[in-house]
Amino acid sequence: MARWQPGAAERMRGAALDLFVERGYDATTAADIAAAAGLTERTFYRHFTDKREVLFWGSDEFEASFLDPIDALPPDAPAMTVVVAAVVGGAGRFTPERRDFATLRAGIVDATPPLRERERDKMARLASLVAQRLIGRGVPATDAQLAAHSGVTVFTTAFARWVAGDARSPEALCADLFDDLARLTGQLNSRTETV
C-alpha cells in the first residue's frame, strides 16, 4: 500500500469547493481544507502558492486554449482575426456539462473580493499573453494591447452571460459580442468621419 493516497491536490480542490460553498471563503482556513482531504496545512501550501489559488487550477490549460489557436493561423492574419480565433478557442472549453460547475465556482468568486481580484489578474495576464503573441507577429504594441484586452473583455462578458443562464453557447455569445463591439466602436468614427 502506498504511503500516501494519490491525487492530493485534487482532493484538496474538491474539499475547498465544498467548504467554500458550505461556510464561505473567509470562514474556511487552509488547515480546514487540508484536514478535509486528510492532509496538513503545510502540504496545502506545497500544492498551492496561495489559499486563493486552490480555485484556480488548470490555468495553464485555460491559457493554452486561447493561445494554441493563434499558432494555427497564417503569420499575416489581421490582429482582430487572431484575437477572435483565440477567444473562440477559449470559449470552446466551456461545454454544457461544465455549466453547473462553472456557475457554482463563479458564485463563490463573485461573492469574495480577494477571489475576484485574483480572477481579474488571471484575465489580465491572459490578455498580456495574447498581446505578446500579436507583437511577435509584428502588430504594434499599442494595437496588440487594445486588441487583446478587447478580446478578453468579450470573453469575460460572454462567460458571465453563459453562467447567468443565457442559452447560447459561449462561442455564439462571443461572436455576437464581437459584433456588438464593432457596432459600438463604429460610433467613434462619426466624430472624424474620415476613411
Place this chain on the structure above:
Amino acid sequence: MARWQPGAAERMRGAALDLFVERGYDATTAADIAAAAGLTERTFYRHFTDKREVLFWGSDEFEASFLDPIDALPPDAPAMTVVVAAVVGGAGRFTPERRDFATLRAGIVDATPPLRERERDKMARLASLVAQRLIGRGVPATDAQLAAHSGVTVFTTAFARWVAGDARSPEALCADLFDDLARLTGQLNSRTETV
C-alpha cells in the same frame, strides 16, 4: 500643543512610498511604515484597510474624474460618446507635473504582483461604475460592459505610454488610441460585410 500631529494618513503614504522604493514592498512591514510616520501598526490599519491600500489613496477622486463628466452629457448621448468623455475626463487629471510621481508609483506597482492585482481590481471596478452609468442611461447591459471596459483599456494603455515617456498628453494619447480601437474593430466587419 495638539496631542497628535495632523495628517497621519498623509505621512504614512509618504513614508510607505519612500520605504517601498528603498527596500521594496515585501521587505517593508506595516509597522515599519507606521514607525517612520511616528505612529503604530494599529493606527496604520485604522487609516488603510490593507497594506496595499496605502498606495491607492484618492481612488474616490480618481473615479469621480471619470464619472462626473458623464453627468454633464445629454441623456441621449451615444454610449461611446459617454465613454470617451469619461476617459478624457480621467486622463485630464494627469498633468505634466504629476509625471514623476506617477512614474515612480507605476514602477513599484508593476514590480509587485499583489499591487498589480489591486490596481487591476481598481480599474475593473472603475469600468463597472462607468457601465452602471451607461445602464442607467438605457444602454443594454452587454453594450455597457463592452463600452466601459474598452474605455478603461484605452485609458490604461494610454497611461502606460505616458508613464513610459511618450511626449503626448494623456488626453491626446487616449484620442489616438480610440482611433486605433475603431480601426482594429473595423477589421471585424470585413467578416460579414453587412451594413
Place this chain on the structure above:
DNA sequence: CGCGCGATGTCAGCATCTGTCATCACCCGC
C-alpha cells in the same frame, strides 16, 4: 469645571505563508 468625542496606544489573538528538518514507502542499481 466636568464631560464626551475622537485619534491613538497597547495587548491579545487568529490566519496566512515560509523555512527547516525528520520521516518513510518506494524505486533503482548492484
Place this chain on the structure above:
DNA sequence: GCGGGTGATGACAGATGCTGACATCGCGCG
C-alpha cells in the same frame, strides 16, 4: 534482496497581515 537515493509528507517554529477590545488623554462644548 539489500542499501541508498528520491520525493511527498508531517512537525515545528516563526515572521507578517490583520482584527477586536479596552485604555488613554488632549480638545471643545456646555
